Amino acid sequence: MNVLRLDGTELAYSLRGRGPDVTLLHGFTQRGDAWDEIAIPLARSHRCITPDLRGHGATMITPATPISLRACADDVVALWDSLSVVRSHLVGYSMGGRLALQIAVAHPDRVSSLVLLSSHAGLYDHERSVRREQDDALAARIALEGIEHFTAYWESLPLFETLARRRPDLTAELHARRLANDPAALAASLRGMGAGVMRPKWDELGALDVPALVIAGADDSRYLAFARRLGAALPDARVEIVRDAGHAVHLEQPQIVGALLADFFREVDAP
Numbered sequence: 001m002n003v004l005r006l007d008g009t010e011l012a013y014s015l016r017g018r019g020p021d022v023t024l025l026h027g028f029t030q031r032g033d034a035w036d037e038i039a040i041p042l043a044r045s046h047r048c049i050t051p052d053l054r055g056h057g058a059t060m061i062t063p064a065t066p067i068s069l070r071a072c073a074d075d076v077v078a079l080w081d082s083l084s085v086v087r088s089h090l091v092g093y094s095m096g097g098r099l100a101l102q103i104a105v106a107h108p109d110r111v112s113s114l115v116l117l118s119s120h121a122g123l124y125d126h127e128r129s130v131r132r133e134q135d136d137a138l139a140a141r142i143a144l145e146g147i148e149h150f151t152a153y154w155e156s157l158p159l160f161e162t163l164a165r166r167r168p169d170l171t172a173e174l175h176a177r178r179l180a181n182d183p184a185a186l187a188a189s190l191r192g193m194g195a196g197v198m199r200p201k202w203d204e205l206g207a208l209d210v211p212a213l214v215i216a217g218a219d220d221s222r223y224l225a226f227a228r229r230l231g232a233a234l235p236d237a238r239v240e241i242v243r244d245a246g247h248a249v250h251l252e253q254p255q256i257v258g259a260l261l262a263d264f265f266r267e268v269d270a271p
Contacts, residue, residue: 008065012058013051017043021088025096031057037254055189067192069102091115113268114212120226122200132196139187147183162246205233212237213264217245
């Protein structure tokens with residue numbers, strides 16, 4: 001594990017492989033190593049960068065350090081600068097997908113391609129307000145009940161039922177990783193990076209003229225609809241629906257998702 005020291009943040013990240021750069025951004029409650037089953041084989045042809053985002057894993061922040069999509073986007077760009085990355089393929093899952101969009105919209109010249117898994121570009125009006133209230137309430141619950149109770153609740157959500165059923169071998173490991181998160185930092189991440197606080201970016205997607213791949217699990221009906229909407233809004237995008245997978249599509253079907261990414265990057269990297 002490597003560390004980049006920034007103002008108020010010690011950003012932990014892993015670096016493996018050589019070749020064109022690929023940056024993979026994890027989802028809420030996860031860490032950079034959630035990508036290991038995909039990043040390890042991908043590192044045969046690419047340099048894979050997997051940070052622990054603010055509020056997660058081994059990344060350390062001070063109590064005064066803000067956690068927001070913009071702040072995390074700045075972290076990723078600073079990490080690229082420290083590693084002399086000119087352009088990177090950018091991959092994001094769920095919360096990480098929304099962060100990837102934040103980066104791509106603000107820094108399109110730094111993005112070789114965009115891959116979004118189980119993601120959307122923001123919510124509007126009443127739905128956004130309701131989601132913000134829900135996220136604030138859940139953040140308060142984390143602080144009140146502690147990481148053990150929150151983790152049990154999070155893992156019981158219907159969103160992750162297919163993951164528990166298809167990957168029982170991974171359940172204990174994911175549980176231990178979630179318990180290792182700092183509850184105060186995790187709550188701050190939910191308040192600052194939740195879908196309820198994100199300014200919708202649907203109207204800005206038409207300007208993202210980079211190759212894009214949008215992936216969703218066939219059993220995740222809500223994000224299946226988002227995937228098709230993203231595919232229609234991005235100028236140069238294709239949508240891939242993965243069978244026998246739900247929301248955590250990269251964990252439920254890592255070999256299939258890994259192959260999709262490898263083939264896509266091969267096309268983009270070709271002269």
